[in-house]
Amino acid sequence: MALKHAILAALSRGVPRTGYELNASFSDDNDRAWHASPSQVYAELTKMAKSGLIEISDRNERGRTSYAITEPGREELKRWLVRDEPDHSIRDDSMMRLVTMWVLDDTNARYLIEAETAFQRKRQLSLTHLLEAWDEVREDTRVWRNRRATYLLWLSQTELMLEWLSGFLDVLEQPERPVPEIFENMSALASLKE
């Protein structure tokens, strides 16, 4: 039950948040960590409040209910981090498409690769903007250092992906050219030269 921990992580800074706000971050394309649907989040929040990991910190005149992490919640978050084995299993729809691309003709394959490229470029842009905005805030707490480092990772991951996608187009379209040759000039793959 990892949504539980994703919620605890989101509240761990101490700032209370509403279900709506949490949903925004769980559906955000920039948040490369955990996705959840709204109904799931609301259900989980009710359950967690009942079990004491979080508590209602504020119930506004309007519908909004804010939740805050409790001490047991913070304990559980740490317990999870240090005791539970990380789960490295992956379900990546777009990766699966990339491995299966060869079943298509060049026209369709090219189209799909370009669509993926467009998506990654969009991501690259919004991550860049976010990082630039943070440069001006100039905060330097432990949380922010962690978050900035993570966003730098995500940015370089999407840039690696973009570089690879352009090579992948050549792999499908230039069937005579050896695959290793196509990728050997990638800066991001420089370490492969050893």
Add this chain to the structure above:
Amino acid sequence: MALKHAILAALSRGVPRTGYELNASFSDDNDRAWHASPSQVYAELTKMAKSGLIEISDRNERGRTSYAITEPGREELKRWLVRDEPDHSIRDDSMMRLVTMWVLDDTNARYLIEAETAFQRKRQLSLTHLLEAWDEVREDTRVWRNRRATYLLWLSQTELMLEWLSGFLDVLEQPERPVPEIFENMSALASLKE
């Protein structure tokens, strides 16, 4: 229902496979595309055989049942690739841990980062070996070009991760040093310098 498409993709080369063999690839740490548990795979295979996307190609003296993709199955695979929108939502347990690391003290954080580093190094090794083995096979079909390109992507993703992890250790342990400075000399992040 993406497991369906993962199975079709695995059978798409035309080589029949048993449930057991499919399970091996779905639980393989190297296969960075789709994970599934054995019981789920067996259930899905029975269902797909009933609906005609795959068929039993061989039922051995022993328990083994081999499945092969059918023409409708191949059609469905292509339909999925070109018509269905890719799902970019992510649930990445180890990524979530990395974003939450700041709640821990340095000792625990360092320990977890080192554990993750060990995992990624193991992956790096097995991907390297796989690619080297393929160099000797020297096949050059459309499938193999696609697969080689994908493995090169996974390898460079792993190497990017390794480089980032070593920087991330510094982020937590050298609280005075600015985060961007720590990562600016990464070769994989070279494009950020523009």
Add this chain to the structure above:
DNA sequence: CCCGTCATGTAATCTGTTACATGATTGG
């Protein structure tokens, strides 16, 4: 006043995990 966004939730359904059961074969 109507539409879009804010804000939360229920119910039905589907997807995926865990624990368990079963039995054959292979290598030491």
Add this chain to the structure above:
DNA sequence: CCAATCATGTAACAGATTACATGACGGG
């Protein structure tokens, strides 16, 4: 012959999605 691996499945449960329902508020 015993343990590990091969090989498949069932049943109960947990996790997640979809469609739907509800209502408040703010701006044009």
